[in-house]
Amino acid sequence: MGFYYLIDKTEESIRPRYMETIEESLNDTTHVLSAIVEEKIKSNPKERFHFKALLEQIFRKPFQNVRNRTFEAKIYSLLKTNADIQMYITDANGIVIFDSEKFREGLDYSKYNDVYLTLKGKYGVRSSKMIETEKEGALFIASPIRYENEIIGVLTVIKPKIGLIPFIEEAKNKFWRISLLVASSIAIVFSLLAYISFRPILRLSKYVNALRTNDKKPFPKLGIKELNDLGKEVDQLVIELEGKKYVESYVQTLTHEIKSPLSSILASVELIHSHPTEIDRLTKTIDAEAKRIQNLIDQLLELSSLEGKNSIQLEDTIHLVPLLEEVITRFEIELERKALIVKRIFPNHSFQIRGNQNYMRMAIENIIRNSIEFANPNDTITVRIEFDESSQTNLVISDQGQSIPDYAFPKLTEKFFSLPRPIGNRKSSGLGLSIVKEILDLHRAALKIRNLNPKGVEVKIEFRNN
Incomplete structure (x- = not known):
């Protein structure tokens, strides 16, 4: 108007x-x-x-x-x-x-x-x-x-x-034509600006709706500073709400996982009172179950710490071969108990990566522990460092134990998912590979797991930051 x-x-x-x-x-x-x-x-x-x-x-x-x-x-x-x-x-x-x-x-x-x-x-x-x-x-x-x-x-x-009238009328007609053209241009530009302005709002609305329906979507690029700030606040609110659910899930899972060993400990204590002659056997049971609870709590605390980090300082120079030798030495007793052989295939030259040595040690320990637990007695566990066509360095750990079922592959790095061990069908806490995945993500490394033919599993770490 x-x-x-x-x-x-x-x-x-x-x-x-x-x-x-x-x-x-x-x-x-x-x-x-x-x-x-x-x-x-x-x-x-x-x-x-x-x-x-x-x-x-x-x-x-x-x-x-x-x-x-x-x-x-x-x-x-x-x-x-x-x-x-x-x-x-x-x-x-x-x-x-x-x-x-x-x-x-x-x-x-x-x-x-x-x-x-x-x-x-x-x-x-x-x-x-x-x-x-x-x-x-x-x-x-x-x-x-x-x-x-x-x-x-x-x-x-x-x-x-x-x-003069024809000139005046022609001038008026020309003026109105130009005015209509300008008005149309303004309307088009305004519509485009409105579209550009409201499109981020629509994107934000879709993102919030996706959050409401638990549809995992990345935070959209909004372009407008004010909307971007609002979106970040919404995103932060969602993170905090998810954190609350995360804690609730951890508490529920921890309660469920502790319930079994705690029941075993309580039962053993009752048996000690009623059967004093069984003290040694029952004490060992209590010790084993207590260690199981302790290990579960330690892993939960470690995993929650890792998941709370978006990045870490990769300040350590990690000499990979000495680190592998150190980790293998820690498992000497378990290896001797199952009569397992560790075959080392390392390059002649020293290999170094940048990272956090403690976290990397923890990741390698979890992988080797899994290989030991799923290997059969007298099997061979192979630990090797190899180079691919693009000169990328890979750490490969393989065993000759049982293969992984197809249905389990998508869930291997999920928290609390575990497969039964070949001896006794006992399950672990299901946190080991979750911790490995979090550590490798922080090191910008990739985790790949596949079955070997005719049996066995190969776990490969691809170091992309070299």
């Missing part, structure tokens, strides 16, 4: 501006014609007493000639074929003594503004009808004719407005 008001007022000003332009041109024309008359009188002062005859001599034939002349003047988009300018001249009393159209001669125009004001030494102009039936009227612009600083007459040039 504001834009329409602006263009409507501008359109209303087109006609006055055109009239002002024509008036300025006509003013120049009247002064040129007045100067011609004055020069004729100056060159022959006696002509002053024959003023009417002089005017007839100067202007009659030229006006007759221009009336009979036809031409084609392409003025912008309009074609002009004849001249419509008129002129009359009065004496010092305002009586018309020359008229290009002849019908005004002898009339008293001393009361009309163009003549009246000019005779008083002012700017003479008026806008009125030339005849009663005329619709638009005309512009009358006058200038004085002087002789020896005395006004002896008034020369008025007349421009019918009817000749």
